[in-house]
Amino acid sequence: MTTSRASVSPARALAVRAVTAVLSDGGRLSEALAQGSAERAGIDARDAGLARELAFGAVRRLGTIEGVLSRFAAYEPRRTPAALRAVLLTAGYQLLYLDRVPAFAAVHEAVSVARRLRGAPSSRMVNAVLRRVTDAVVQHGAKWDAAHPAAIRTGWDSATILREPLIHGAGREDDQRRRRRLAIQTGESLARLSLLIQRFGDERGVAAAWAGQGTPPTVLHRNSLRATREEFAARAADEHGVGAREAVVWAADPDGEAVLFVPPGVRVAESALLREGLAYVQDLTAADAARLLRAQPGEHVLDLCAAPGGKSVALALRGARVLACDASAPRLERLRENARRLGLDLPVCVTPAGGESAAIGAAREGGAAIIHAPLDVSVAEQCAGGGEFDAAIVDAPCSNSGVLARRPEARLRLCAAALRSLFELQVRLLGVAAACVRGGGRIVYSTCSIEEEENDRVVEAFVRLDPRWRCAERRLTLPTWGACASDWRDGGFAALLVDGHSR
Incomplete structure (x- = not known):
């Protein structure tokens, strides 16, 4: 069969490229899509939207799709090059979760992409794997049944039914087989699902795993x-x-x-x-973290990891004077644009990396609702000891394990080593914030993680290091998926720390 370049849609080409970048480099999927769209100046809004759906669907449901591919075809993800994994994931998402495009067309286009990327042998492998998956699908649009052994959940109450159970074996499903099935259905590893159940109980742990499969509002x-x-x-x-x-x-x-x-x-x-x-x-969980600071009109507040700026905006709209710092200058520029659009484009101070001392001084001089300053942690530690702020919020870099539906690529880097590295940075950032806050002040520490290693343990470690501070309140929100858009909650953590001493 001869396949021309014209047979590959711009949407699929962009989606495959973005997913390949995430699998290869571990970057953000949204940024990979944005970069690809910018380089494809002619792509229209419809194709860009389809590319986003294919890419996010493929990465969000990666564990489920590859579980099905491995179950029904001779497919080993770890031995497959990233580009071919991306081809199979995007096509697998279409075959299992969408029914707008005929299966033969999705397979044909995926084979064309594989041939272009890796040559004829790879295209034959892709064709064989996807044909087996196509044959395995019995019904699209079935009603979701949580106990069905051959069901893939495609929406809150919809499913695709396969011709054979997801887990080999006959007879009654015991707890071990149930967990293995749930691991494939929720896209989690068996170890990760077991950890969620251990920490939060069966019902809440499984519900948190399912939330990673939903499409958030x-x-x-x-x-x-x-x-x-x-x-x-x-x-x-x-x-x-x-x-x-x-x-x-x-x-x-x-x-x-x-x-x-x-x-x-x-x-x-x-x-x-x-x-x-x-x-x-702004999701309600993030809004709750900003609200926990209880900022008052006229208070000077430091937002230490501010971009893209939702918490800075929420605090400024409450009347606080906010200094927004972040390590990413491009993301700070986005924050600045958002603030201007909202009518918060009062005098703004944008400093180069390492210019925190000038920005902190400008924050005290008045006139700016939000001041933007790229943050370099090591420099901030040297210059932030003035105790200039009434309060601070540290929305720390984290694993994003509470928002896997929004940032599905985060699941690929969720491991113990990453959590240990983040722990050190998170405690350090709390120390920077504490040096910036006056005696008797407040800090809110927040993450979009549900891992105790990034939440309670960070707060406890910081309080041990600096006993002047105590934790007055803490909140953990597990991610929630429901029948209505308003049922949705991102997962996250927030703790209010108060300084019981004056300086």
């Missing part, structure tokens, strides 16, 4: 500088059909403020609410 919060509650509600209803009881769902946050849950499939990036600065994006 986008949560929009009202910008109080640009719209009253009534104006925000009216504009949201006009744009998303809230008043007509369409897919967008309202839910109230702990302050009684209405927030908007926009389900997957709605093109939020094109929303007038965002474009005109009437709303900003």
Whole structure:
């Protein structure tokens, strides 16, 4: 069979390239897609959207897809080059989770990509593996049954049924076989699933694992500088059909403020609410962490790991004067653009890496709601001892294990060695924050992780190192997936630390 280059869609080519980059280099999937889109200037919005769906679907369901490929075909992921894994994952996602494109077309295009990337022998291997998977699918769009031994969950209440059970063997399913089946269905390793069950119990642990398979909604919060509650509600209803009881769902946050849950499939990036600065994006778990700081109008607050800026924005809208620091200058530029769009583009100080002392001084001089400064931890430790801030928030770099649905590539680097390395940085960042906060001040330490190694143990280690501080409150939120968009919660942790001494 002769295959031309024209037979490969731009969407598949972009998705395969992005997934290959993640498998090879361990970078962020969203950044790989953005870079690929920028290099493919002619790609239209429809193809870019399909590429995103294929790439995120493939990486989010990687464990499930490769479990099925290994079950029904002679496939060994660890012995397969990254580019071919990406081809099989994106095509496998289509075959198992989508039914918009005929199976033969998805297989044909995947074979074409494999031939282009690795030559004829690789294309024959891809063809053989995908044909076996195609033959294994009995039904798309079935009702999800948690006890079905041959079901792949494709949505909250939908499934694809395979012709044979996911786990070999006949007879009654014992606990060991159930866990092995659940590991494939949830995309977790057996060891990881067992750890979740050990730490959180069977029901909560399995539910947390399932949340990594869901497609999260986008949560929009009202910008109080640009719209009253009534104006925000009216504009949201006009744009998303809230008043007509369409897919967008309202839910109230702990302050009684209405927030908007926009389900997957709605093109939020094109929303007038965002474009005109009437709303900003932040999951409720992240919003709770910022709220825990209890920032007051006029207080000087340090946001130590700020980008992309949701917590800085939330604190500034409460009247706090926020200095936003981060190690990534490009992500800080995105924060700056978001702040300007929301009407927070008052005088801004952007300093080069290592310029924290100048930025901290500028924060005290007044005039800026949010000041942006790239953060170099080693330099900050030397210059941040002035105790200039009333409070600080440390949204520390972490494993992202509570937000695997949003950052599915994080599952690939979740290991004990990574947690040990992050632990050292997290404790160190708390020390930097403590040096910046005045006597009697407050720090909120937060992560989007559900690992005790990054949460309770970090807080306990810091308090042992600096006994002036005590933990007044801590909250762990497990990731939650539900039938409605408003049921969704990202996983995360937040602890409020208070300094009982004055300086």
